[in-house]
Amino acid sequence: MATNTRRNIYSLLPDGPEIAAFRRGVAALQARSPDDPTSWLYQANIHGTVDPTPNPAWSQCQHGSFFFLSWHRMYIYWFERILQAAAGDPNLALPYWNYSNPAQRALPLVFRQPTDTSNPLYVPAPQRALGINDGARLPASVVSFSSAFRFVNFFDPDGSGLSFGGQQVSEPGHFLFPHGQLESQPHDVVHTTVGGEQGWMSDPNFAAQDPIFWLHHTNIDRLWKRWLDQGGGRANPTDNTWSTFSFTFFDENGQQVTMSGRDIVDTVGQLNYRYDDDPANIPTPSLAHQVTALALADGTGAGLFKAMLGASEGTNMIELGTQPVKVTVPMEDTTRNRVAAMIAAPVVSNRIVLNLEGIHIDRMPAVTYEVYINLPEGQQPDYQSHYYVGSLGFFAFKPHGPHAAHMQGQQPGGKRSFDITGNVQALHQRGEWQGRPVEVTFVTSGLLPPAGAESLSPEATAAIQSTAPVHIERVTITTA
Numbered sequence: 001m002a003t004n005t006r007r008n009i010y011s012l013l014p015d016g017p018e019i020a021a022f023r024r025g026v027a028a029l030q031a032r033s034p035d036d037p038t039s040w041l042y043q044a045n046i047h048g049t050v051d052p053t054p055n056p057a058w059s060q061c062q063h064g065s066f067f068f069l070s071w072h073r074m075y076i077y078w079f080e081r082i083l084q085a086a087a088g089d090p091n092l093a094l095p096y097w098n099y100s101n102p103a104q105r106a107l108p109l110v111f112r113q114p115t116d117t118s119n120p121l122y123v124p125a126p127q128r129a130l131g132i133n134d135g136a137r138l139p140a141s142v143v144s145f146s147s148a149f150r151f152v153n154f155f156d157p158d159g160s161g162l163s164f165g166g167q168q169v170s171e172p173g174h175f176l177f178p179h180g181q182l183e184s185q186p187h188d189v190v191h192t193t194v195g196g197e198q199g200w201m202s203d204p205n206f207a208a209q210d211p212i213f214w215l216h217h218t219n220i221d222r223l224w225k226r227w228l229d230q231g232g233g234r235a236n237p238t239d240n241t242w243s244t245f246s247f248t249f250f251d252e253n254g255q256q257v258t259m260s261g262r263d264i265v266d267t268v269g270q271l272n273y274r275y276d277d278d279p280a281n282i283p284t285p286s287l288a289h290q291v292t293a294l295a296l297a298d299g300t301g302a303g304l305f306k307a308m309l310g311a312s313e314g315t316n317m318i319e320l321g322t323q324p325v326k327v328t329v330p331m332e333d334t335t336r337n338r339v340a341a342m343i344a345a346p347v348v349s350n351r352i353v354l355n356l357e358g359i360h361i362d363r364m365p366a367v368t369y370e371v372y373i374n375l376p377e378g379q380q381p382d383y384q385s386h387y388y389v390g391s392l393g394f395f396a397f398k399p400h401g402p403h404a405a406h407m408q409g410q411q412p413g414g415k416r417s418f419d420i421t422g423n424v425q426a427l428h429q430r431g432e433w434q435g436r437p438v439e440v441t442f443v444t445s446g447l448l449p450p451a452g453a454e455s456l457s458p459e460a461t462a463a464i465q466s467t468a469p470v471h472i473e474r475v476t477i478t479t480a
């Protein structure tokens with residue numbers, strides 16, 4: 001079999017044969033009866049659903065663990081085979097949406113035009129964020145993967161989420177916290193921004209009903225490969241549970257199939273697909289590299305040595321809204337000295353971590369938040385500055401609202417952790433660390449006007465200006 005190539009959607013002609021086959025396949029699945037495992041809705045329900053009909057194949061998506069990347073790779077693989085058969089094109093390959101390219105941050109054109117039922121890729125607002133079908137663009141911080149790529153370890157053994165691919169678990173989990181770093185950003189923040197307050201993409205129980213879901217996830221799958229290309233000890237897990245736990249899907253004939261992690265590590269040799277930017281010779285991570293990666297992961301001390309360096313004070317919830325919010329995290333002098341010593345000897349076990357604990361939402365916000373430390377008064381927030389630590393999105397967060405009952409097994413409050421070691425080092429070098437409390441600033445980040453436009457539509461602007469509040473129990477700074 002020839003290897004199929006998943007291409008950047010922006011490189012495909014809107015009226016070319018690849019898009020035609022993709023549209024044909026999607027339309028065919030959408031026309032099938034929802035009880036057909038190869039139908040559009042059944043496939044979306046495998047990810048998540050609020051349909052109370054008992055079905056062991058539904059609501060299987062893996063979030064908040066090291067199964068996140070592998071489960072979604074399997075899910076997309078079987079979906080793509082179903083699409084190929086439905087379109088009558090064995091070479092059909094799902095495109096990907098490379099929103100990290102500054103010129104490609106608008107929802108790809110074929111997903112928003114034509115704006116009627118003749119277009120199987122179109123979903124109207126409010127099932128998408130207001131404005132996104134007009135060509136509104138994702139903000140640059142939302143699509144940034146640089147902090148995720150700095151992590152060398154695929155998983156973390158201590159439940160911290162301080163890893164590229166997510167925490168190590170002994171069994172699958174539908175909605176776990178914290179999410180791993182690539183899952184948190186760009187994955188989660190893109191979901192929230194594309195879906196907005198009421199859109200399908202904001203909620204795992206509806207997300208895969210929007211055709212853009214599949215191009216978001218092929219891009220996340222591609223970023224997994226690009227991360228491995230960076231070398232430096234980056235490698236896939238050899239963990240037995242990750243490699244052998246068996247997940248269930250359906251093939252193009254509607255037959256149940258099973259797959260596990262060891263079946264999907266080589267996309268070309270095992271799954272018959274590549275990405276158009278795969279390097280010609282992908283270096284195969286050697287055993288030595290894998291050993292290094294595991295040593296790094298274990299070198300954190302597996303949670304035995306996690307020290308509190310500072311915590312926000314008071315029992316009132318921190319409330320995020322539309323205006324910037326500043327939270328003070330006092331730190332003792334002894335803590336400061338200790339941090340200075342850690343900066344002087346930067347090894348993996350000396351990482352410094354900012355934690356947002358007990359994150360609650362009543363309904364889905366229309367924005368995500370950029371998080372900064374020690375941002376000087378009056379300074380324009382810049383996600384490329386050394387003050388920026390990362391972004392907070394809300395995908396798979398359980399609202400305390402009507403949907404809550406359906407999000408089984410999920411904790412009432414989410415958690416997000418950022419490795420701020422590099423930020424603290426940079427602040428220290430510039431004399432912006434010593435002698436001050438750590439100030440954490442939250443700044444909203446919403447859709448930007450379409451290219452060439454002055455502003456968002458009034459409805460899209462109103463949605464951002466009336467975004468639902470977010471509550472955080474406390475902000476802490478700890479060792480890793």
Ligand SMILES: [Cu+2]
Pocket residue numbers: 187191207217
């Ligand atoms: Cu997703």
